Amino acid sequence: EAGVTQSPTHLIKTRGQQATLRCSPISGHTSVYWYQQALGLGLQFLLWYDEGEERNRGNFPPRFSGRQFPNYSSELNVNALELEDSALYLCATRAGGPEDYSGANVLTFGAGSRLTVL
Amino acid sequence: AQKITQTQPGMFVQEKEAVTLDCTYDTSDPSYGLFWYKQPSSGEMIFLIYQGSYDQQNATEGRYSLNFQKARKSANLVISASQLGDSAMYFCAMREPLRSARQLTFGSGTQLTVLP
Numbered sequence: 001e002a003g004v005t006q007s008p009t010h011l012i013k014t015r016g017q018q019a020t021l022r023c024s025p026i027s028g029h030t031s032v033y034w035y036q037q038a039l040g041l042g043l044q045f046l047l048w049y050d051e052g053e054e055r056n057r058g059n060f061p062p063r064f065s066g067r068q069f070p071n072y073s074s075e076l077n078v079n080a081l082e083l084e085d086s087a088l089y090l091c092a093t094r095a096g097g098p099e100d101y102s103g104a105n106v107l108t109f110g111a112g113s114r115l116t117v118l
Numbered sequence: 119a120q121k122i123t124q125t126q127p128g129m130f131v132q133e134k135e136a137v138t139l140d141c142t143y144d145t146s147d148p149s150y151g152l153f154w155y156k157q158p159s160s161g162e163m164i165f166l167i168y169q170g171s172y173d174q175q176n177a178t179e180g181r182y183s184l185n186f187q188k189a190r191k192s193a194n195l196v197i198s199a200s201q202l203g204d205s206a207m208y209f210c211a212m213r214e215p216l217r218s219a220r221q222l223t224f225g226s227g228t229q230l231t232v233l234p
Contacts, residue, residue: 042227043163043222045222058221090163107153107165107222109164111162112161
């Protein structure tokens with residue numbers, strides 16, 4: 001079974017440009033989460049999509065946006081790039097539905113997309 | 119206030135020895151879940167172990183065990199018989215379904231280095 005796939009692996013942009021990152025979930029997973037991991041820091045929650053809708057967003061400006069497609073894949077868009085947007089962007093997916101504390105419904109992460117803003 | 123606190127930025131352990139990575143959490147919810155993830159230098163987050171707030175026994179998964187002390191709000195990860203491949207960043211995380219809409223809140227991580 002294929003895991004969570006993210007593309008591109010690396011992306012280099014300059015200030016003011018736009019970046020688009022993509023995530024394909026594990027088959028059967030309908031929820032997609034995006035996290036930002038700046039160098040030397042922990043993971044900061046960005047966005048959560050479930051069944052095609054944005055369910056929650058973290059404390060990030062509106063220039064961070066995204067969407068989820070009918071096949072449950074997702075895009076993260078970052079507009080007007082700033083130097084501090086340089087980070088590893090991680091996508092994680094899980095099956096949707098009622099909360100499950102059995103451990104079987106954990107978040108499964110992709111390998112990330114490393115964005116460098118020059 | 120920090121939801122998840124990992125006070126050890128870096129830890130060293132000798133190969134084949136056991137190591138404990140500390141994690142304390144802060145929540146007022148009666149129902150929550152605690153997770154540990156491993157992040158090798160490749161970047162991918164690998165799920166290790168889970169503990170539910172209502173679980174009576176400490177979780178174990180192979181060489182990993184979670185020392186859950188609910189009254190102290192701590193969820194330390196114990197790795198037995200360390201291997202060189204265990205060298206990685208380790209993150210503790212919590213889910214509070216009534217408060218954070220199912221996403222995980224992560225600590226700042228502990229960089230573990232296993233010495234030969």
